[in-house]
Amino acid sequence: MKRISCKNLSRREFIGKVGLASAAFTVVPRQVLGGTGYTAPSDMINVAGIGIGARGASVIQGICSPDEPLVRPGRQPSPLPSPRINHANIYALCDVDTDKAAWVFNGYPRAKVYTDWREMLEKEPSIDAVAIGTPDHTHACISTAFMRAGKHVFVEKPMCKTVFEVREMVRVARETGVVTQVGNQRHASDDIRDSVELIQSGAIGFVREVHMHTNRPVWPQGNLSRPAGVPVPSYINYDVWLGPAPEKPYHPDILHFNWRGLWDYGTGALGDMGAHIIDCPMWALNLGLPTKIHATSTPYNDDFLPQSMMVTYEFPARGINPPVKVMWVDGGLRSPRPGVLEDGRAVGSVVYYGDKGILMHGNGGSNISFVPEKPFEKPQPWLERTSDIFQDWIDAIKNGTRPCNDFAKAADMTEMMLLANIAVLHQRDNVTLVYDGANMRFVNSTAANEHFHYPYRDGWAL
Secondary structure, three states: OOOOOOOOOOOOOOOOOHHHOOOOOOOOOHHHHHHOOOOOOOOOOEEEOOOOOOOOHHHHHHHHHOEEEOOOOOOOOOOOOOOOOEEOOOEEOOOOOOOOOOHHHHHHOOOOOOOHHHHHHOOOOOOOEEEEEHHHHHHHHHHHHHHHHHOEEEOOOOOOHHHHHHHHHHHHHHHOOOOOOEEOHHHHHHHHHHHHHHHHHOOOOOOOEEEEEEEOOOOOOOOOOOOOOOOOOOOOOOOHOOOOOOOOOOOOOHOOHHHHHHHOOHHHHHHHHHHHHHHHHHHHHHHOOEEEEEEEEEOOOEEEEOOOOEEEEEEOOOOOOOOOEEEEEEEOOOOOOOOOOOOOOOOOEEEEEEOOOOOOOOOOOHOOOOOHHHHHHHOOOOOOOOOOOOHHHHHHHHHHHOOOHHHHHHHHHHHHHHHHHHHHHHHHHOOOEEEEEOOEEEEEOHHHHHHHHOOOOOOOOO
């Protein structure tokens, strides 16, 4: 197999904002042309992938199988799947590190290759949609640029890095009318629907408290020193990787995977796993946004998030449903054991305390059980079952329907996760932050209101 050569593409200035009217479409949403029987002009959507060397590689493969077996460095070749996944055409691929992404480029030899997504957007009007697997801090800039160009957007969880970005991404998606999806794969599963239906059927009565935990982070966090900078290799476009983040020296131990633990680029354990764990209780209990948040944590510094934190949220009553207190712990801590949990039985990732019983499950609603354990029957399903999250997005583009986890649906959960990081930064203020979600402000902390966003580096904007 021929290995792709490194490409040192020059940075191009992204010229203006491409209006929706001038965007080149090969697929037009059905609601634009009308009629439930409408057939799109093209059955094959052209998808571009951005940030495809690691997690993004799985996203691309979930949309379309590679043409050649993927050979990841140091591993055995991955056999081509049978049957072949063919939801859309992988038209172009972009990654700032052509060395790390070469194994994916080689698997899709017909795809056009870029290291700067702005250049790709400018040069490739035939792109219909984009799948984004970059670090958290670049999600919003890339998403809004492609939406304004009339391109449909899939972005890996978490949706973005700041609360302000959440609001802007929802606004731009609504204004442009493109089809969006947040890559929380478990949201499309039957497991989460089974759990939601069981809780909403009243199996444990009214829920007043929920406890959650994760073993993350499994990358460096805490009161650590940022490694000293080293020269940037010729095959890495570090300027594009930094995106809107502050100008800081390059180091390979940060660029891949470990960026999750740094304030400049990631959202920590809650941002990484919260989408899988928080999603089900938010859906089942129709929580919306919290009104109070308090957090405490192990030591951290200006570079790294804490190794472990504990967050308490309070949600108001919703109709006949009572107020709910939600507690989150990470960094290897586990939720408190229910007093009636049998010896030898592990605490689930999510534990619901209802006035008629206790229920727990794993990530994304998996492994449902009662505490104490007892047989149960699932209620007759009433929630629509969906295909996998990738096919669901592509089908929504083709059919002019709404996917299962678009930006508007994922917004409150993303905001809830990001609010926790603000609470961590203000834990020493000795207040429980009171949140006015309708107006995106803390009513009792002017200082905390400064952390809904941060100044972007020159040349970058939403």
